[in-house]
Amino acid sequence: MSRARVLSGIQPTADSFHLGNYLGAVRNWVTMQDTHDAFYCVVDLHAITAGHDPAQLRTRTRVAAAQLFAAGLDPERCTLFVQSQVPEHPQLAWVLGCLTGFGEASRMTQFKDKSAKQGAERASVGLFTYPVLQAADILLYQADAVPVGEDQRQHLELTRNLAQRFNATFGETFTVPEAFIPQETAKIVDLQDPTAKMSKSASTLNGLIDLLDDPARAAKKIRSAVTDTGREIVFDREAKPGIANLLTIYSALSGRSLDDLTAAYDGKGYGDLKKDLGEVVVEFLRPLQERTRGYLDDPAQLDKLLAIGAEKAGAVAAATLRTAYDRVGF
Numbered sequence: 001m002s003r004a005r006v007l008s009g010i011q012p013t014a015d016s017f018h019l020g021n022y023l024g025a026v027r028n029w030v031t032m033q034d035t036h037d038a039f040y041c042v043v044d045l046h047a048i049t050a051g052h053d054p055a056q057l058r059t060r061t062r063v064a065a066a067q068l069f070a071a072g073l074d075p076e077r078c079t080l081f082v083q084s085q086v087p088e089h090p091q092l093a094w095v096l097g098c099l100t101g102f103g104e105a106s107r108m109t110q111f112k113d114k115s116a117k118q119g120a121e122r123a124s125v126g127l128f129t130y131p132v133l134q135a136a137d138i139l140l141y142q143a144d145a146v147p148v149g150e151d152q153r154q155h156l157e158l159t160r161n162l163a164q165r166f167n168a169t170f171g172e173t174f175t176v177p178e179a180f181i182p183q184e185t186a187k188i189v190d191l192q193d194p195t196a197k198m199s200k201s202a203s204t205l206n207g208l209i210d211l212l213d214d215p216a217r218a219a220k221k222i223r224s225a226v227t228d229t230g231r232e233i234v235f236d237r238e239a240k241p242g243i244a245n246l247l248t249i250y251s252a253l254s255g256r257s258l259d260d261l262t263a264a265y266d267g268k269g270y271g272d273l274k275k276d277l278g279e280v281v282v283e284f285l286r287p288l289q290e291r292t293r294g295y296l297d298d299p300a301q302l303d304k305l306l307a308i309g310a311e312k313a314g315a316v317a318a319a320t321l322r323t324a325y326d327r328v329g330f
């Protein structure tokens with residue numbers, strides 16, 4: 001029995017991934033490489049839709065790949081590649097763009113939000129057609145499922161519509177993918193503001209644990225995390241979002257259940273929990289950073305791994321594009 005195919009991408013838009021990226025996305029990618037036929041890409045084409053610096057993009061793409069390999073993605077068990085190294089992505093995106101209604105694309109809430117922030121005149125056409133490129137990313141691999149966060153539902157719906165539209169117009173070509181929202185996905189909030197998600201755009205750096213943070217500094221951020229009123233260590237996202245966040249991180253990094261943790265901290269204080277979690281975070285970061293450095297210190301080897309990924313991905317993408325072009329009349 002063949003495994004279901006998944007495709008997932010992540011943007012290299014920060015100098016490093018943060019703990020929210022790791023616990024919310026990357027960790028699931030690592031698990032899924034053994035349960036699925038998994039294709040993962042660092043989507044550098046998407047990363048230029050809102051302006052960028054070339055040298056910085058190049059570095060960020062490499063660090064992203066190094067961190068993904070260091071987190072446990074194994075080139076023998078999955079295909080990890082850089083989007084710009086597989087030219088079929090923008091080639092299929094053009095065709096799909098010609099099947100996308102202007103009004104339909106205009107309804108994408110992520111574009112509305114991002115273009116409102118940048119100012120409508122400054123937002124690029126690339127930002128507007130971002131979801132069409134995302135559809136190409138997915139459809140090229142005939143993915144059965146796409147692991148995404150809730151915020152990507154609308155884009156995935158567009159992808160499904162485009163697949164169905166193409167198939168109905170030109171003949172069965174694309175697998176219509178399902179959204180796959182893993183139940184276990186941890187939502188990590190800002191350590192200083194539990195009402196906001198941990199994000200690279202956070203206002204205070206102390207709210208975020210960067211995967212490249214000095215481990216001692218990361219432990220300090222945990223110790224100075226905003227906690228809630230009261231003393232009791234219970235898991236309650238509503239009443240105690242700060243403590244719930246720390247317990248979520250603790251459980252995810254240690255493999256211990258929330259019940260086990262709350263039982264273990266019964267009668268203890270917030271300080272005890274933070275001190276211990278700080279140590280857990282240090283133990284998590286140290287080896288991860290060591291492995292990341294190993295990949296970054298050997299650029300030839302990293303290039304080789306990415307070339308292998310691009311070749312494996314490219315073979316699948318080229319076959320799909322050939323069929324699609326043929327159906328379209330090219």
Ligand code: ADP
Nearest residue numbers: 020021024025149186187188189197198199200
């Ligand atoms: P950011 O929010 O820092 O800009 P991205 O939007 O680039 O991060 O997200 C990359 C991936 O990481 C996505 O799959 C997203 O769902 C996940 N992710 C980002 N922040 C968090 C978080 N705080 N908790 C859980 N998952 C997150």
Ligand code: NA
Nearest residue numbers: 151199200201
């Ligand atoms: Na984001």
